[in-house]
Structure formats: C-alpha cells, structure tokens
Amino acid sequence: MRAVIQKVTKSSVSVDGETVGRIGPGFMVLLGVETGDDESDARYIADKITGLRIFEDEDDKLNLSLADVGGEVLAISQFTLLADARKGRRPGFTKAARPEDADPLYRMTIERIREAGIHVEEGVFRTHMVVDIQNDGPVTILLDSHKNF
Numbered sequence: 619m620r621a622v623i624q625k626v627t628k629s630s631v632s633v634d635g636e637t638v639g640r641i642g643p644g645f646m647v648l649l650g651v652e653t654g655d656d657e658s659d660a661r662y663i664a665d666k667i668t669g670l671r672i673f674e675d676e677d678d679k680l681n682l683s684l685a686d687v688g689g690e691v692l693a694i695s696q697f698t699l700l701a702d703a704r705k706g707r708r709p710g711f712t713k714a715a716r717p718e719d720a721d722p723l724y725r726m727t728i729e730r731i732r733e734a735g736i737h738v739e740e741g742v743f744r745t746h747m748v749v750d751i752q753n754d755g756p757v758t759i760l761l762d763s764h765k766n767f
Contacts, residue, residue, distance in 0.1 A: 619659040619723065619764075620699040622648040625672050625757035629692045630750045631741040638747075639739035644689030645670075646751050649727060650699030651720035652713050652764070659763035660723045664730035666761050667691065680757070684736050691731055694741040694749055695724050717744055 629646040631639045647667060652659075673682035673689065684691070697720065701709035715723070721743055732738050741747045760767055 619652060619655045619663050619727070619762070620650045621663050621667065621761040622696075622699065623667060623670065623672075623759040623761065624751055625754045626692075627752045627754045628750075629752060631692060631694060631739075632748050632750075633742050633745050638742055639692050641690035641692045641737070641739050643687065643754070644684060644691055644736075646692045646694070646749070648694050648696040648699060649724055650696050651715040651723045652700050653715045653719070655715060655719075655723055655763065657723070657726060660726040661730060662763045663761055664727045664734070667727075668731055668734040668736060670759060672757050672759065685734070690737045690739065692739050692741075692749075693724075693728050693731075694747065695720065695743050 624646045626644060626646045628642050630637050669683060671683050672680045673687045675681040697711060697714040700714040701711055702713060703709040728738050728740060
C-alpha cells in the first residue's frame with residue numbers, strides 16, 4: 619500500500635462540481651492499494667499517518683502529530699500511485715489492486731485513522747474527482763507498506 623501525505627492548511631474534493639469532502643489543517647492523503655496487500659498493510663499505513671510528527675512545535679521543529687494539533691484527514695483513493703512508468707510512455711497499472719480488493723482495505727485504513735480520534739473526510743471511490751490542496755510548508759511525505767522507499 620502506498621500513500622502520499624501532504625500537510626495542508628485546507629483541502630477539499632469535489633465530484634461533478636459538488637464538494638464531497640473538506641478539511642481544515644491536517645493531511646490530504648492519496649492512498650493506493652497494491653495487489654497482495656492485506657490488513658497488515660492497512661494497519662501500517664494508518665498507524666504511520668496518525669503517528670507522523672510533521673507539524674511545528676513551539677521551537678519551529680516538525681515534532682507534532684495530527685492529534686497534537688487537532689488536525690483532520692482528507693483521504694482520496696488513487697490507484698495511479700501504483701503506476702509503473704519505467705518503460706515506454708504509457709504507465710502500466712498491473713500492480714494496483716482490483717477495485718473489489720482495494721475498496722475494503724482503503725475503508726479499513728480510514729476506519730483505523732478514525733479510531734485514533736482523527737476526523738476523516740473522503741472522496742468517492744472510483745469516480746473522477748477534483749482535489750484542491752493548499753500544501754503547507756510545503757511538506758509531502760511518501761509511505762510504502764512494503765518499505766520500498
């Protein structure tokens with residue numbers, strides 16, 4: 619499972635011109651599920667997201683978590699995080715899990731973040747979305763449950 623976490627001052631997502639999710643300060647999370655991922659991958663990513671200390675403390679050091687600052691999460695499912703663009707010009711998506719396998723793990727990840735006391739808004743699975751991101755810092759973190767990076 620892969621995630622791109624962007625620390626934001628605010629973020630929103632809309633489908634067909636209608637806003638379906640909106641947060642204030644927190645993380646905008648793009649989440650991609652890989653073929654073969656399971657519950658342990660969802661737990662790993664959720665725990666990393668809730669535990670990341672990338673908000674400034676009183677000394678301006680990145681030392682505070684979402685819970686410490688009352689941050690929120692906007693979660694967006696994004697299979698393209700598993701794209702393989704090493705050959706040719708058209709990326710391949712064979713590593714991305716099929717929707718029927720990806721959706722339950724995506725949901726499990728979101729639920730685990732909520733269980734940690736974090737408010738989560740989300741996009742709509744398998745739809746064309748427009749995501750507004752006001753990256754703060756900018757701070758962007760890449761996570762991979764298989765620890766490839």
